[in-house]
Amino acid sequence: MKKGSLGSRQFLPIIIACCMGNLVTSCVKDEELNSECDIESAYVHTAKATDLFFSENDTIVNVLSTANNIVFYVRRTADLTSLSPLFRLTEGATISPESGSAHDFSHGPVVYTVTSQDGQWTRQYNVQFKVNPNLMDFDFENYVLEKSRYVSEKEDYGFYYKWNEIDSEGKVMDYWDSGNAGFTLSNSKAKAEEYPTMMIPDGYEGAGVKLITRSTGMLGKTFGKPIAAGNLFIGEFDVMQSMTNTLKTTKFGRPFDRKPMKLTGYYKYKPGDVFTDKNFKTIENRTDSGSIYSVFYRNEMKVNDRMEKMVLYGDDVQTNPNIVALAKFDDLKPTDEWTYFEIEYKYRQGVDEDILNKLGYNLTVVFSSSRSGDTFEGAVGSTLYIDKVRIICDTTEE
Amino acid sequence: MILTSLLILSSASCWSQGFFNDVKVSARAGYNIGGTAPLGLPASIRKINKFAIKSNFAIGVDAEKPISSKWGVMLGLRFENKGMETDATVKKYYMEIVKGGDSMKGYFYGDNFTRVKEWMLTVPVQAAFNPSDNVRLKFGPYISFLTAKDFSGYAYDGYLRGNTPVGPKVDLGNDESTRGNYDFPDDMRSLHFGLNLGADVRVYKKLGVFADLAWGLNGIFKKDFKTVEQTLYPIYATLGVVYQIK
Numbered sequence: 001m002k003k004g005s006l007g008s009r010q011f012l013p014i015i016i017a018c019c020m021g022n023l024v025t026s027c028v029k030d031e032e033l034n035s036e037c038d039i040e041s042a043y044v045h046t047a048k049a050t051d052l053f054f055s056e057n058d059t060i061v062n063v064l065s066t067a068n069n070i071v072f073y074v075r076r077t078a079d080l081t082s083l084s085p086l087f088r089l090t091e092g093a094t095i096s097p098e099s100g101s102a103h104d105f106s107h108g109p110v111v112y113t114v115t116s117q118d119g120q121w122t123r124q125y126n127v128q129f130k131v132n133p134n135l136m137d138f139d140f141e142n143y144v145l146e147k148s149r150y151v152s153e154k155e156d157y158g159f160y161y162k163w164n165e166i167d168s169e170g171k172v173m174d175y176w177d178s179g180n181a182g183f184t185l186s187n188s189k190a191k192a193e194e195y196p197t198m199m200i201p202d203g204y205e206g207a208g209v210k211l212i213t214r215s216t217g218m219l220g221k222t223f224g225k226p227i228a229a230g231n232l233f234i235g236e237f238d239v240m241q242s243m244t245n246t247l248k249t250t251k252f253g254r255p256f257d258r259k260p261m262k263l264t265g266y267y268k269y270k271p272g273d274v275f276t277d278k279n280f281k282t283i284e285n286r287t288d289s290g291s292i293y294s295v296f297y298r299n300e301m302k303v304n305d306r307m308e309k310m311v312l313y314g315d316d317v318q319t320n321p322n323i324v325a326l327a328k329f330d331d332l333k334p335t336d337e338w339t340y341f342e343i344e345y346k347y348r349q350g351v352d353e354d355i356l357n358k359l360g361y362n363l364t365v366v367f368s369s370s371r372s373g374d375t376f377e378g379a380v381g382s383t384l385y386i387d388k389v390r391i392i393c394d395t396t397e398e
Numbered sequence: 399m400i401l402t403s404l405l406i407l408s409s410a411s412c413w414s415q416g417f418f419n420d421v422k423v424s425a426r427a428g429y430n431i432g433g434t435a436p437l438g439l440p441a442s443i444r445k446i447n448k449f450a451i452k453s454n455f456a457i458g459v460d461a462e463k464p465i466s467s468k469w470g471v472m473l474g475l476r477f478e479n480k481g482m483e484t485d486a487t488v489k490k491y492y493m494e495i496v497k498g499g500d501s502m503k504g505y506f507y508g509d510n511f512t513r514v515k516e517w518m519l520t521v522p523v524q525a526a527f528n529p530s531d532n533v534r535l536k537f538g539p540y541i542s543f544l545t546a547k548d549f550s551g552y553a554y555d556g557y558l559r560g561n562t563p564v565g566p567k568v569d570l571g572n573d574e575s576t577r578g579n580y581d582f583p584d585d586m587r588s589l590h591f592g593l594n595l596g597a598d599v600r601v602y603k604k605l606g607v608f609a610d611l612a613w614g615l616n617g618i619f620k621k622d623f624k625t626v627e628q629t630l631y632p633i634y635a636t637l638g639v640v641y642q643i644k
Contacts (some may be wrong), residue, residue, distance in 0.1 A: 029441040034507075035490055035563035065559075121564045128433040150504070150560035185502050185560075185568065218498020224575030240557070243578075244571040 033118035034091035039063045040068045040123055044088050052078045052129075054358035055299060057309040062237055063125075066149065066181065069109070069174055072129045072357060073255055078105040080129050082228035092117025105129045108171065111116070132255045132359055133167040135175060138265075138389040140209050142166060143199045145192055148184040151312045153196040158188060160195045163209070175254065178232045182242040182249060186220035196230035196369070200385065204266040204338045208387035211369040212286070213272055215280075226280035227380055229373020233366040235311070245295045247314035247374060253297065253362030259351055260363060263294045264328045264342045265389035269334050272370075272379030291371040292329040293389070296345060298355070299362040312361065315376045324349050324361065338387070365389065421644070422462045422470075422596070423572055426608060428638020430454035433482050434514045434618055436628035442491040451483035452515065456636050459643075462526050462534075470526040472536060475509040480632045481515040490563050493553055494625040495578045502578070503625075505563040508556010508570060516586075516618065516632065517546040523592045532600040540612060542590040549606060549618070549626075585623040590614055604642040611635045 043060040046052060052074050053059055061070050074080070086093055095114050097103065109126035116122070128226055142164045151158025160183070162272045165175035178197035183190065192198060200210045211230025225244060234254055241248040249324045271288040295317055300307040312320050318328075325345040332341075355361065367386050369376025417602040432449055458476030484561050494503035524538030549614060554577040570578050596610030617629035 028439055028443060028445060031489070032441045036559070037564055103633065116564065121562070123564060149562075149565050150502075152561055181566070188502070189500060217500055218504065219495070219500045222495075222497050222575075222579065240567050240569055241567060244576045275440075312448045381552055 004333045005123070016385065020151070028362055033089065033116075033120050034244045035091045035116045035121050037114040037116035037121050037123045038065055038088050038090045039070065039095070039112070039114060039123075040090060041088045042072075042127060044084060045073065046083075049166045051075070052072055052083075055307075055360070057307065064236065064240065066239055068125055071173070072127075072246075073130045073132050076131050078129065079338060080104070083129060087112070089114060090116075101200040108157070108169075115367055126339060126352070130173075131168060133165070133173065134257055135165050136258075136391040136393060137164070138176075138365075139206060140199070140203065140389075141206050142172065143207065146180075147228060148181065148188070149179075150184045151188050157191065158184065159192045160184065160190075161192055161197060161199045173376075174236070175234060176232055177235055177237040178230070179228060179237055179242075180248065181237055181239045182246075183214070183216070183228050185239070185242060186216045186223065187214075196228045197232055198230075203388035206387075208385055209280070209367070211290075211367055211384040211386065212368045213380050213382040215372060215380050221377045222278060224278070225375065225376055226278070227276065227370070227376055227378055229368050229370035229378050229382070230368070230384065231368045231373065232386065246376075250314045250317075250374070252295065252312040252314075252317050252366065253299065253364035255299065255359040256296065256361055256363035258360055259356065260296050260325065260327070260345050260391050260393055262342055262344055262392040263292075263329075263365065264340070264392065265292075266338045266340055266386075266387045267292065267337055268383075268385040269330070269332055270336060270381075270383045271334060272381030272383075273282050276377070278376040283377075286384040288369075290332045290370050290382065291366065291368040292332060292341065292343070292384075292386075293318070293364040294327040294343075294345070294363065296324055296325040296361060296363050298324060298360060300360060312364065317364070317366070324351060332384075338385075363391070365391070399442075405575065417446065420464055422464075422642065423459065423644040424462075424490040424640050424642045426457070426476075426638055426640040427461050428456045428458050428608065428610075428636040429634050430478055430480055430634040432480070432634030433484070433609075433634070434480065434516070434630050434632045436630055440491075440628050442488050443486050443504075445487040446484060446496070447487060447509070448483070448485035450483045450484060452479070452513075454479045454634070456483055456638065458520070460522075466503050467529050470528065472522070472524040472526045472538070474520075474522045474524075476522070478520060478636070479515065480634050481513075482509070485509065485511045488553075489525050492625075492627050493558070493578065493580065493582045495551050495580050496582075496625075502558070502560075504558045504560045504565055504568075506556060506558045506570075506578070508509045508553060510553050512551035514550065514618075515546065515548040516544055516590075518542040518544045518590065518597075520612075524594060524611075532606075534598040536594070536596045536598070536610070538594055539591055541596045542592075544586070544588045544590070547586045547588070548581075550579070550581040550583070582619070582623070582625065585619050585625075587616065587618060587620055589616075590618070591616055596636075598640050600642075605608075606640045607638070607641070608640045609635060609637050 109128035146162040148158040160180040163176040207281040275286040456478035460474035469543040520542040522540035524536040600606040614632040
């Protein structure tokens with residue numbers, strides 16, 4: 001009997017421990033087929049790359065997970081009648097028409113559909129080859145209400161304003177972007193008029209843009225991002241890093257092949273009442289100020305003896321050594337009347353005409369309702385209105 | 399009238415004295431080993447990186463009323479914790495971060511850490527079978543009243559795809575403000591029930607060891623809570639020592 005009881009004492013716990021162990025570990029199921037169906041990058045392999053593109057770097061486009069449009073910038077003389085772009089897709093996904101198949105891109109975008117490995121999901125992309133439009137006049141009349149892909153299509157909320165431009169062929173194209181896509185993450189139920197960047201029907205002429213610093217609410221505070229300044233800039237907003245590295249969300253600039261001399265436009269500004277720091281604590285006696293500036297920079301840099309494409313981000317947009325010229329509105333006084341501004345580009349280095357013609361420079365224009373909004377300092381309610389922005393260039397002045 | 403009621407009372411007290419004469423009372427202390435988990439892991443969980451049980455003490459008393467030479471009925475009371483911590487690598491794992499009426503939801507690809515704490519008072523009612531003086535086998539239902547509960551954790555080192563498995567990606571990092579924290583204590587049930595199966599084995603004089611398995615039959619979350627898609631059941635074994643008081 002003694003032996004028996006000793007036996008139970010030893011074995012029973014071991015048996016139970018094994019059962020529990022099995023329950024937890026050995027039940028990991030076989031991996032399901034992947035549901036993702038993104039184009040991660042698009043590229044063109046061609047012997048005559050230099051006939052088509054200005055630079056080897058223009059033959060590849062890295063695609064954001066938010067993107068629906070993939071644009072290759074080509075020479076004005078490029079023959080677009082038979083091009084065969086290739087695509088790198090997420091694991092297991094397939095694309096139709098096939099990667100590497102030849103199509104005529106001379107009449108505009110070709111639509112590609114990517115299907116996930118599990119066959120359950122699809123995404124459509126417009127792939128186009130176009131000439132850089134060199135836009136210089138911005139009236140902000142081409143706005144759309146974009147539906148956040150963070151909000152279910154069934155919901156009637158999740159819309160925010162986005163501004164497009166019209167290219168030289170009269171087609172709508174991405175040009176400006178804002179942090180609105182990031183605001184959705186913490187405030188998915190906000191109306192379009194509750195976002196930091198929105199359209200106003202009564203601008204200086206026609207519609208204008210209103211940038212207003214917003215509180216991001218409880219969820220935003222949890223993420224250590226208590227405010228969202230209204231912003232609008234030439235470039236792309238990459239929502240991917242909006243939790244981990246906010247300064248990397250703003251990819252400033254697009255190719256520009258003229259020498260900018262002056263930035264002009266109309267604005268109104270009113271600072272918010274209470275200035276707060278990144279922990280949303282009040283800082284006494286500090287008044288918020290808005291921000292208007294433009295940066296013209298060289299868009300390639302040497303990496304391991306090779307010239308690679310680069311863009312400016314929030315952390316180096318005014319300091320990067322690639323900056324060629326900076327126009328900055330330092331004296332943005334509060335005013336409730338539409339007020340004209342004109343700021344000059346101050347050149348830090350010379351411009352290479354050949355590189356300029358080959359789209360080797362980028363230009364961005366940045367507006368923000370709180371100057372330090374990128375580091376979450378500012379006053380909720382600070383409001384900057386913008387309209388009729390012009391970039392006066394060397395050639396157009398004559 | 400008074401007489402009859404007195405009679406009834408006295409007989410009742412006699413009966414009750416007799417009733418408790420052969421009741422065996424024991425005290426027990428043990429440790430809960432197990433997990434709060436779905437029955438069969440969903441395919442979205444790819445790998446368990448870490449699994450740990452937390453301060454899962456269980457103390458309690460039981461009384462057994464014999465009804466024959468070998469059979470009896472047991473009633474007990476325990477105070478115990480069914481807690482755990484897990485860290486898993488997940489793929490297309492649905493999650494929602496909720497705070498102040500707004501939420502961020504989507505499908506997460508990366509690592510996920512979960513902490514569960516459930517302190518409770520448990521009342522087991524069991525049939526007892528004593529094949530010998532040294533062994534007692536037990537089986538029956540139990541009900542638990544939770545006194546403290548927590549289900550929290552965070553998604554980290556990966557990316558969340560908004561709304562659908564193909565929505566826009568948002569990277570999540572590995573510190574307080576960059577990971578996706580979640581916390582659902584208010585969505586947890588305060589009452590658990592299930593089945594208990596176990597054995598007490600006398601080892602030396604009045605001292606013995608025991609092993610019980612408590613299989614939860616209702617999920618730890620309220621019915622209308624959808625964020626954690628799988629129903630999670632508390633399934634824990636208790637191992638410990640038992641001391642016969644009477």
